[in-house]
Amino acid sequence: MDKETKKNIKSTPDWNALYSIIKELDYTSLNTREIELVNRQIEKTRANADLKVAYLSNHTIDTLAPYVSVISAMHGVNVESYIAPYDQYFQELLSETSGTILFQPDIIHLDLSVRGLAPLICEKFLSLDDALKLAEQERIISLISQLANLAIKQTNAYLLVSNFLQPAYPQGGIADLKQQQSETEWYSRLNLALIGSLRNNNRVFLVDKNNVLARVGKENVTDSKMLYLAKMELNDVGLQALASELNRYIIAIAGKTKKNLVLDLDNTLWGGVIGEDGVDGIKIGKGYPEGEIYYALQTYIKNLKQRGIILTLASKNNLEDVEEAFEKRTEMPLGLSDFATKRINWDPKHTNLVSMAKGLSIGIDSFVFLDDNPVERALVKSTLKEVVVPDLPKDPSTYLNILMRSPYFEKLFLTEEDAHKTEQYAANAQREDTREEIGDMSTFLSSLGTKVTIEIAKKENIQRVHQLFSKTNQFNVTTKRHGVPEIENFIENESFDLFSISVTDNFGDLGMIGVVLVEIKDDIAYIDSFIMSCRAMGRAIETVIMNVIKEKYLPAAYARQLVAEYIPTAKNVPVKSFFDDQGFDLVEKGDNGRMRYELKSKAKGAESLECIGIEIYVGE
Amino acid sequence: MDGNLMEVVSEVFGVDEDDITPDTSPENLDNWDSMNHLKLVTAIEEEFSINLSMDEVEAIVDVKSLSDIVNNHAK
Numbered sequence: 193m194d195k196e197t198k199k200n201i202k203s204t205p206d207w208n209a210l211y212s213i214i215k216e217l218d219y220t221s222l223n224t225r226e227i228e229l230v231n232r233q234i235e236k237t238r239a240n241a242d243l244k245v246a247y248l249s250n251h252t253i254d255t256l257a258p259y260v261s262v263i264s265a266m267h268g269v270n271v272e273s274y275i276a277p278y279d280q281y282f283q284e285l286l287s288e289t290s291g292t293i294l295f296q297p298d299i300i301h302l303d304l305s306v307r308g309l310a311p312l313i314c315e316k317f318l319s320l321d322d323a324l325k326l327a328e329q330e331r332i333i334s335l336i337s338q339l340a341n342l343a344i345k346q347t348n349a350y351l352l353v354s355n356f357l358q359p360a361y362p363q364g365g366i367a368d369l370k371q372q373q374s375e376t377e378w379y380s381r382l383n384l385a386l387i388g389s390l391r392n393n394n395r396v397f398l399v400d401k402n403n404v405l406a407r408v409g410k411e412n413v414t415d416s417k418m419l420y421l422a423k424m425e426l427n428d429v430g431l432q433a434l435a436s437e438l439n440r441y442i443i444a445i446a447g448k449t450k451k452n453l454v455l456d457l458d459n460t461l462w463g464g465v466i467g468e469d470g471v472d473g474i475k476i477g478k479g480y481p482e483g484e485i486y487y488a489l490q491t492y493i494k495n496l497k498q499r500g501i502i503l504t505l506a507s508k509n510n511l512e513d514v515e516e517a518f519e520k521r522t523e524m525p526l527g528l529s530d531f532a533t534k535r536i537n538w539d540p541k542h543t544n545l546v547s548m549a550k551g552l553s554i555g556i557d558s559f560v561f562l563d564d565n566p567v568e569r570a571l572v573k574s575t576l577k578e579v580v581v582p583d584l585p586k587d588p589s590t591y592l593n594i595l596m597r598s599p600y601f602e603k604l605f606l607t608e609e610d611a612h613k614t615e616q617y618a619a620n621a622q623r624e625d626t627r628e629e630i631g632d633m634s635t636f637l638s639s640l641g642t643k644v645t646i647e648i649a650k651k652e653n654i655q656r657v658h659q660l661f662s663k664t665n666q667f668n669v670t671t672k673r674h675g676v677p678e679i680e681n682f683i684e685n686e687s688f689d690l691f692s693i694s695v696t697d698n699f700g701d702l703g704m705i706g707v708v709l710v711e712i713k714d715d716i717a718y719i720d721s722f723i724m725s726c727r728a729m730g731r732a733i734e735t736v737i738m739n740v741i742k743e744k745y746l747p748a749a750y751a752r753q754l755v756a757e758y759i760p761t762a763k764n765v766p767v768k769s770f771f772d773d774q775g776f777d778l779v780e781k782g783d784n785g786r787m788r789y790e791l792k793s794k795a796k797g798a799e800s801l802e803c804i805g806i807e808i809y810v811g812e
Numbered sequence: 813m814d815g816n817l818m819e820v821v822s823e824v825f826g827v828d829e830d831d832i833t834p835d836t837s838p839e840n841l842d843n844w845d846s847m848n849h850l851k852l853v854t855a856i857e858e859e860f861s862i863n864l865s866m867d868e869v870e871a872i873v874d875v876k877s878l879s880d881i882v883n884n885h886a887k
Contacts, residue, residue, distance in 0.1 A: 224854045225823040232826055254847050417866050422850050 193217070193226045201230060207237045207270060219263050219436070224255075224428055231258035234265050241272035242446050245438075246297035246349070248281040250308035252424040256301075259435035260442070267439060267599065269446045278423070279308065285342040293346055298675075299445060300343050301438060302336075303354040303401070305425055306379075309335070313378070317363045322373045329378065332356075333385050340396050348677045352441055353390060354401040354434070355383045357425075360410035394654055394676045397441060397604065404437045405430055440599040447662040447673060450580060450600040451554050452532075453496060454545060456563035457507035457514065461493075461526065462486045463588065466513045477523030485589045490525040492592055497530055500610025501601050502552065502617050505534035506544045506561075532617035541568050542575040552617055553726035555665055555763060560600055564588065605655035609703040619699040620727045637732060638805030641698040644736050647811030649692040649707065654679055656704045657692060660723050665763035667706075667724040667734070669756070669770060674709075674721070687712050688720075693737055695728055702728060708737060710745065717745040719756040722770075729766065732803045738774045739803070740810055746793045753792045760785040817879055820859050824852045837874035856882060 197213070204210040210233055222230070243264075247257055257273035264271045274295040276284040281302060284292040292300065307314050310328045317325070336353060343351045358379035362368035368375050383402060390396045405413045405426075413430030426434065443449060458465040463475030463482045475482040476490070497503050503526075507514065514536050518528040528534075533551055535544035541563070549556040557578035563569050564584055573581045582594055603610070623640065649657050654676060661674045674682070682688040693706035706724040710717050719741070724734055745754055756771050772778065776789035821836070822829040825843040838844040844852075853869050856862070856878070862885040872878045 223858045224851055225820065225858075228826070228851065229823060252847075255851065417864075417869065418850060418853075421866060421869060422846070424850065428854060 193222065193229075198226075198229060201233050204233060204237060207234075207239060210234065210237050211265065211268060214262075214266050215268065217266060219266055220432070222262070227258050227262050230262045230265070234261055234270065235272075238270060238272065240270070242270045243298045243442060244272045244274070244295060245299045245301060245442070246274045246276060246284075246292045246295055247301050247303070248276045248284055248292065249303045249305075250279045250281060251303075251305050251426075252278060252422050253303055253426070253431075255424075255428075256303075256426070256431050256435055256438075259431050260438050263432075263435050263439045264442045264446075267443055268448060269439075269442055271442060281339065282342075285339060285346055288346075297347060297349045299352060299442070300347065300349045301352045301354070301399075302339060302343070303399075303434075304336075304356075306332070306356050306382075307425065313375075314359075317375045317378070325373050325378055329382050329385070332382060333389055336386060337389050340390060340393065344393065344395055344677075348675070349395075350441075350445055350676070351396045352399050352438065353386070353396065354399045355386050357402050357405055357410070358383075394605075394658075394680070399434075399437060399441070401434060401437075404433050408433045436597075436599070440602040441604070443599045444602045444604045445675075448600070449558075449603055449663070450501070450560045451558040451663075452502045452504055452548075452552065452560070453493065453601075454504050454506050454548070454559055454561045455493070455531075456565065456568065457505065457509060457517075459564040459588065460562060460584075460591075461490060462517075462521075462524070466509060466517055471513065471517045471520050474517060474521070476521060482588075483523075485591075487523070487525065489588075489592050489595075492595060494525050494530065496595075496601055497614050498611050499601060499606055500603065500613045502532045502554075502614050503530055504548055504552075505531050505536060506541050506548070506563075507534075507536050508538050508541075509536050511536045529618070530614060532614045532620075540571065542572050545572065545576060545579065552620070553666065553729060560598070562591075562595075564591075603659070605658075607656050607659065609656055609659075612701070612703065615700060616702055616727055619702075622699055623697075634805075639698075640731065640805065642731060642733065642805065643696050643807045643809065644733055645694045645809040645811060646691055646737060646740050649679075649683060649690040651680075651683060653692050653704065654683070657690070657707050660704070660707050660725065661721070664723045664725060665761070666726050666766050667722075667729055668761075668764050669722045669767050670720065670759045671761050671764060672721050682709060691737075691741075693724070693733075695733060706733070706737065708741060710741070712745075715752045717752065717754050719754065722756070722767075732806065734770065735774065736803045736806050736808055740808070742791070746791065753790055756789045756791075758785075758787045758789070816859055817856075817882055820855050821852065821875060821878070824848060824855050832875060834876035834879065835874055852878075860885065 200213055201210065204213065214230055245260065247253055254275050257275055261271045261273055274291060274297065276292050284290040287293065309332055312320060313328055340351055340353065343349065356379060358376065362375040364371055364375060386398060390398050408429055413426055413433065415427035418424040418427060455461055463486055464473055466474055476486045477483040478487055493503065515528065518524065533548060535548060545556060545559060556576055560580045561572050562582065569581050572579055580600055582598060584591055584594065657679055658676050682690040689710045689712065691708040692704050694704045695702040705728040707721065708719065709721040711720050746752060756776060758768065758771060771789040776791045778787055779790050780788035782788065818829045818832055821832050825841060825848060827843065853864055857864060860882055864881065868881050871881060
C-alpha cells in the first residue's frame with residue numbers, strides 16, 4: 193500500500209468513502225500494519241455494523257478479528273467484533289451476562305484446538321491405549337454438541353464451528369498409518385463425526401479449517417515463537433486464510449451473494465477470437481494445453497450454474513458465429529442453453545449489462561463480469577460501479593483459481609431450486625418474448641397456464657424461505673431480513689402464519705417464488721412480509737396470493753382487520769403502490785416514506801380482485 | 813533512529829510519530845499491551861525482513877531496546 197492510499201484511507205469521513213477505496217485493494221498483499229490501519233478506520237467510521245461477530249477460542253485468536261473485519265469490509269460488509277476472553281468459551285455461552293451474550297452477536301465463531309482440549313493426544317499419542325483415544329474423541333464431539341446447543345439456546349446467532357487441524361507431522365512418522373489407531377485416522381474420524389453431528393442444524397455451520405489451512409500449507413501457518421510466547425496457534429498467513437474463509441460465510445449470511453455471472457466469449461470462455469480464427473480454430477477441449485485451460489474453466493462455470501448462479505453472455509461477435517461455435521464444438525462443457533440470456537452484438541458492454549438486468553429483473557449490483565479485455569473491464573467498472581469486475585491477469589490458466597477464490601458465489605445451502613435457476617430465468621425471457629408477440633396482456637396471462645400453490649411453510653422449506661427473505665430486493669414490501677432462527681420461530685409459533693408460494697406454468701416449474709408472513713395479534717392480522725421473487729412479477733400472481741390472504745383473515749362474519757406496511761428501500765419501488773392496488777386504505781404516512789394500510793372485514797376492497805387464467809391450490 | 817522503525821511503531825500503536833521517543837514503553841503508552849506487543853513483533857519482522865528470536869522478543873522493553881535489536885540484525 194503506498195503512502196497516498198494510506199493517507200486517503202486515514203482521512204475517509206465515512207464508511208462509504210472508506211469502502212470505495214478499500215474495495216479496490218487486494219487483501220492478500222496487505223501486511224499486519226495495513227490490516228490494523230484499515231481496521232482502525234472501519235471502527236472509526238462505523239455508523240451501523242451489518243453483522244456482529246463474536247470469537248470464542250481456547251487459543252489466542254485476537255488478531256483474527258481485524259483480518260475478518262478488513263476482508264469483509266472490502267466486500268462491502270461492515271463487521272463489528274467481540275473477542276471473548278481466552279479459554280472462556282463455555283462460561284461465555286452459559287452466563288446470561290457474559291460479554292458474548294450482551295454483545296448480541298449475529299455470528300459466533302467457535303475455534304477450539306486439540307492442544308487445549310486434549311493435550312494427551314498432542315503430546316503422547318503413541319503411548320495412549322486405543323480405548324482412551326476413542327474416549328477423548330467422544331468427549332470432544334460431545335463437548336462441541338453441548339456448546340452448539342448452548343449457543344442456539346442462548347443467542348439468535350449463526351454458529352460457525354472450526355473443525356480440527358490435523359498436525360503437519362504425525363507423532364509416529366510415516367509408520368503412523370500402519371498403527372491400529374493411527375493419529376491420522378483419529379483426526380479424520382474426529383472431523384468426520386463433527387460433520388455428522390452438526391449437519392442437521394440450520395444455524396450451525398462447520399468451517400473446514402483443516403482444509404483451509406492446507407490450502408496455504410500447514411508448515412506455513414504456525415510461528416512456533418508466537419505459539420510459545422502467547423499461545424497463538426496461527427500466524428498471519430494462517431489467520432488470513434481462516435479469515436477469508438469466514439468471509440465466505442459472512443457474505444452468504446449478509447445476503448451479498450451475487451446472482452449473475454456475465455461472461456465474455458473470445459479469450460475468456462475459449463482461446464482465440466472466433467471472428468479471426470474461425471469456429472474450428474478456437475481452443476477448447478481436452479487433449480492440448482490451451483484447450484484444457486478453457487475446458488477446466490467452463491466445467492467450473494457449469495458447476496456454478498448447478499449452484500444456482502445464473503450464467504449470461506456479453507460478447508462482441510456475430511450471433512451466427514457464436515451459435516455455430518456452440519453447435520459444432522461439442523467438446524465444450526457449456527452449451528447455449530446454459531445461459532439465461534445473451535447479448536451478442538457490438539453495443540458497449542455496460543449498455544448490454546443494463547438491458548440484461550432489466551430483462552432478467554435482477555439488480556445490476558448482483559452481477560459479476562468476467563472479461564479478459566482490460567479495456568472492457570475498465571469501462572464496465574467506471575460506468576457501473578455496483579458490478580463486481582475481477583481483474584484477470586494475462587495468463588488464462590489463472591482464471592479458474594480467481595473464480596474459485598471469489599467468495600461472491602457462496603450460499604449457506606444448496607437447494608433443489610438452485611440447480612434449475614438458469615432454466616427458470618431463461619423461461620422468463622421466453623415468456624417476455626411471448627408477451628411481445630401476443631401484445632394483449634390478458635390473452636398473454638391466460639396463455640401461460642399459471643398454477644399457484646399456497647401452503648403453510650414447513651421445516652424442510654427453511655433453506656429456500658431463508659433465501660427469499662435474504663435475497664429478494666424488489667418485490668419486498670418491508671425488506672425485513674429474517675434469519676434462520678426467526679424463521680424457525682415463525683413455523684413453530686402459533687401467532688405467526690408463514691406461507692410459501694410455488695408456481696408452475698406451461699413453460700416450466702418456477703419453484704417456490706414467494707413467502708408471506710402474517711402475525712396475528714387479537715383482532716389484527718399484520719402482514720409482516722410479502723415477498724415474491726422477481727421472476728414471478730408482472731403476472732397477477734401477487735393478487736391471487738392477496739385474495740387468499742383476504743379470504744383467510746377477513747371472513748365475512750367476523751370483525752377483524754388486516755394491517756400492512758410499506759417500508760421504502762432503494763430497490764422496492766415496484767411495490768410502492770401494491771397495497772393501494774389491492775384495495776387497502778392508507779391510514780398513516782410515517783417518516784422516510786413508510787406507509788401504513790388497513791383493510792377491514794366486509795370492506796369494499798376486501799373483495800377478491802380478478803385474476804385471469806390462474807389456477808390456485810390452497811394447501812394445509 | 814531509523815525512520816521506518818518509527819513508522820512501524822506509530823502504525824502498530826496508532827499514535828503520532830512525534831509522540832514516540834526512545835523511552836516510549838508499555839509503562840507509558842496505553843496501547844502497548846501484550847497483544848499489540850505481538851503485532852509489533854510481526855510488523856517489525858515484515859518491515860525489515862528479519863526473524864526475531866524469542867529472547868529478542870522478550871528483550872523489547874521500550875523503543876530504544878527495540879531499535880538496538882533491529883540494528884543488531886542489520887549488521
